[in-house]
Amino acid sequence: MSGTFAFDPLVPSAGARLRSAARLVICAAAPWYLCLWWGTSTAPVPAALPAVLILREDVYAAPRLAWERLLGVFVGVVLSTLLLDRLPPSSLSFLAVLVCGCAGMYLLGRPGSPNQQVLITALMIYATALPGYPLARLAETLVGIAVVVLLGPLLWPPDPYRSAAVGLDGYRAGVGRLLDGVARRLARGGPAAAPDPLPEGAQLWLRPQACRAAFDRAARRRRTRTPPDGLDGRLGLAARSAVTLQCFTQELQERARGPVPDPSAASAAPAPDPALRDIAPLVRATALALDAALRGEGFAAELDRARGLDLAHRAAHPTRHDAVLRAGLHLTHEALSDHLAARR
Secondary structure (H helix, E strand, C coil), rough: HHHHCCCCCCCHHHHHHHHHHHHHHHHHHHHHHHHHHHHCCCCCCHHHHHHHHHCCHHHHHHHHHHHHHHHHHHHHHHHHHHHHHCCCCCCHHHHHHHHHHHHHHHHHEEECCCCHHHHHHHHHHHHHHCCCEEEEEHHHHHHHHHHHHHHHHCCCCCCHHHHHHHHHHHHHHHHHHHHHHHEEEEHHHHHCCCCCCCCCCCCCHHHHHHHHHHHHHHHHCCCCCCCCCCCHHHHHHHHHHHHHHHHHHHHHHEEEEECCCCCCCHHHHCCCCCHHHHHHHHHHHHHHHHHHHCEEEEEEEEHHHHHHHHHHHHHHCHHHHHHHHHHHHHHHHHHHHHHHHHHH
């Protein structure tokens, strides 16, 4: 099973990176030349900045980001213009611009995400106290935002359904690698069975929610297009399994630590835990069933085998402590069973 999960499809392809770079270049260059033709300034850098600051892989998020940036620029222009009109350039006026810009940044921002554009614009105008510069900066920002919002979605628009499917494959690959490593360590027994953390860390468990969000955006914006067959159900299964398997791995780490050895004892090495060793086949069977289900393939036989191993482990290790250890896997089987019933 270990060789199945070597490729992580979440890594952007060279073609995807090239398309994103080309979109950025076009959306930055077009407003620059528009402003040169309009004559706002000889170097309309603010017109190119929106492409750098608000273009995302989800180009449909650009209107919200654009509005936040435009509002920040407008407030920064007003603040700095009013303050410079009343205070001559000095340490006092700089402090006033800094304080007012910080206040506007937090007042206009969202919780945990201040609108930094207010302070940036206020400081830039303070440093460039030229006649007409504030209005030119506002006009150039407006042109840049308009180009990004109108042109960005037309240039190699991303496919949210494809993004959701690629993210789902990435989650499947990551979970497969994790469970494969867990099963190998469990088979050896002892406290070394605790799973090694993946490079992705906690992001692995958040990936299904991000995929589901991409799918929902596609469903809202592309009502006339039919999503890939079964993708909605597989995303729901991924979201449920992320919760249940995270619970299992965390419990496994606590269990694998074992009791703190007594330094006064003759041997400080903890005794092997038979429940950990015997659960290795159950982990492998669960991983195979989940992998097949997330691929969209048949998995009834793998699920039946996993349930049989669950019953055998329950009979061999009936304590409450062992039931807690199995709980995450058992809930994963329930999610797989519900998915199988929905497919039928």
